[in-house]
Amino acid sequence: MASRRFVSKPPTGLSSEPAADDGIDPRFVPKYPPGKVSNRKALQLCREVERVLSMALEGELLRDLTVESSVPAPDSSRLLVTVRFHGLETIATKDILDALQTQHAKLRGAIAAAVHRRKTPELAFQVVR
Numbered sequence: 048m049a050s051r052r053f054v055s056k057p058p059t060g061l062s063s064e065p066a067a068d069d070g071i072d073p074r075f076v077p078k079y080p081p082g083k084v085s086n087r088k089a090l091q092l093c094r095e096v097e098r099v100l101s102m103a104l105e106g107e108l109l110r111d112l113t114v115e116s117s118v119p120a121p122d123s124s125r126l127l128v129t130v131r132f133h134g135l136e137t138i139a140t141k142d143i144l145d146a147l148q149t150q151h152a153k154l155r156g157a158i159a160a161a162v163h164r165r166k167t168p169e170l171a172f173q174v175v176r
Contacts, residue, residue: 089123095162096126096170103157104130108138108146115175125169132176140174147172 068076093116101114111134120127132143147154151170159167 086119086123089119092123092162092164092168093117093119093126096128096158096168099158099161100128100154103154104150106146106150108134108143109150112143112174120171123168124166125171127171127173129173129175132174136176140176143174144172 096117097114100117104110104112104114112130112132115129115131117126117128119125130143130147132138132140155167155170158170
């Protein structure tokens with residue numbers, strides 16, 4: 048009769064102290080740590096909006112803007128877009144926001160063309176110098 052496989056030596060990976068995962072079948076232990084992303088689709092939308100807006104900003108004041116971030120505020124139906132102004136210090140933030148508001152429909156149209164959603168998110172802008 049053939050000898051058993053583990054009679055001569057114990058299997059590797061045994062520990063002398065009990066752990067939290069003792070007794071769990073190794074097939075059901077996750078291979079990767081769980082992600083911390085709570086709303087992956089909203090974050091994908093934000094990255095796409097950043098990419099589209101960085102190409103769509105054009106005009107006298109808007110060409111000096113760089114899109115820094117966009118975040119859901121409070122959810123993905125409305126986004127807060129943070130832009131950085133690299134132009135002259137004499138131009139007021141209110142003038143930049145007015146220029147963005149003037150181009151608001153065009154910017155949302157560019158987002159709607161790039162993002163395949165039923166409703167295009169509303170945009171709120173924040174200017175950082």
